[in-house]
Amino acid sequence: xxxxxxxxxxxxxxxxxxxxxxxxxxxxxxxxxxxxxxxxxxxxxxxxxxxxxxxxxxxxxxxxxxxxxxxxxxxxxxxxxxxxxxxxxxxxxxxxxxxxxxxxxxxxxxxxxxxxxxxxxxxxxxxxxxxxxxxxxxxxxxxxxxxxxxxxxxxxxxxxxxxxxxxxxxxxxxxxxxxx
DNA sequence: CAAATGATTGTTACA
DNA sequence: TGTAACAATCATTTG
Numbered sequence: 001x002x003x004x005x006x007x008x009x010x011x012x013x014x015x016x017x018x019x020x021x022x023x024x025x026x027x028x029x030x031x032x033x034x035x036x037x038x039x040x041x042x043x044x045x046x047x048x049x050x051x052x053x054x055x056x057x058x059x060x061x062x063x064x065x066x067x068x069x070x071x072x073x074x075x076x077x078x079x080x081x082x083x084x085x086x087x088x089x090x091x092x093x094x095x096x097x098x099x100x101x102x103x104x105x106x107x108x109x110x111x112x113x114x115x116x117x118x119x120x121x122x123x124x125x126x127x128x129x130x131x132x133x134x135x136x137x138x139x140x141x142x143x144x145x146x147x148x149x150x151x152x153x154x155x156x157x158x159x160x161x162x163x164x165x166x167x168x169x170x171x172x173x174x175x176x177x178x179x180x
Numbered sequence: 181c182a183a184a185t186g187a188t189t190g191t192t193a194c195a
Numbered sequence: 196t197g198t199a200a201c202a203a204t205c206a207t208t209t210g
Contacts, residue, residue, distance in 0.1 A: 062201085062202060062203095063190095063191070063192060063193095063200095063201060063202050064191080064192090064202075065190085065191090065202055065203070066189065066190030066191050066192095066202075067189090067190070067191095068188070068189040068190055068191095069188090069189080069190075069191095069202060069203060071189095072188070072189085072203070072204085073203070073204085076203085076204065076205095087204095087205065087206055087207095088186080088187090088205080088206060088207080089185090089186065089187065089188090089203085089204050089205055089206070089207095090185095090186050090187040090188080090206095091187085092187085092188080092204075092205090093186080093187035093188035093189090093203095093204085094187060094188065095188090096187090096188060096189085097187075097188040097189060098188090100188080100189070101189090115190080115191085119191080119192090122192090
């Protein structure tokens with residue numbers, strides 16, 4: 001029964017997603033195995049994480065967590081706290097997903113707000129990351145006018161200290177329609 | 181010993 | 196437009 005955990009999940013899940021697949025055909029791709037299901041070409045960088053490992057990009061910013069992930073982070077603690085016996089990532093994932101759908105838009109609002117913020121920072125990181133890539137190009141053939149492309153190193157370079165954003169409970173500008 | 185997997189949904193980037 | 200892949204987490208698993 002060594003393969004009990006993995007194998008059963010792989011199969012069982014396939015059918016579980018059925019509900020969503022109705023809404024969107026995309027869901028048909030079974031999240032369980034989203035790895036190189038149909039590698040168009042090796043040229044495509046989008047491979048599995050390990051494959052990506054070959055190309056270590058320490059500067060490459062990771063994708064910002066979606067609202068669901070933000071909620072999950074908190075949910076994980078709670079879930080584990082009430083279920084100290086359960087520590088499987090899949091357990092929290094399922095439970096979190098279920099609850100997530102159970103939540104109202106208003107409740108997801110704060111999470112989405114945070115996710116939006118993450119996205120904003122992600123954009124900045126990308127700006128910085130792009131610049132690095134340019135620098136990484138040491139064997140440049142012609143960088144003469146290219147240097148002009150460099151933006152003024154104001155604050156976008158890195159340390160941008162804008163701690164004035166104090167949105168915590170202030171995001172309650174959402175129209176409160178009585179949920180049930 | 182170390183890397184990978186599994187599961188959730190959302191988001192992102194490319195063809 | 197659509198699809199494929201990845202984002203965190205961490206016990207369990209495989210090599």
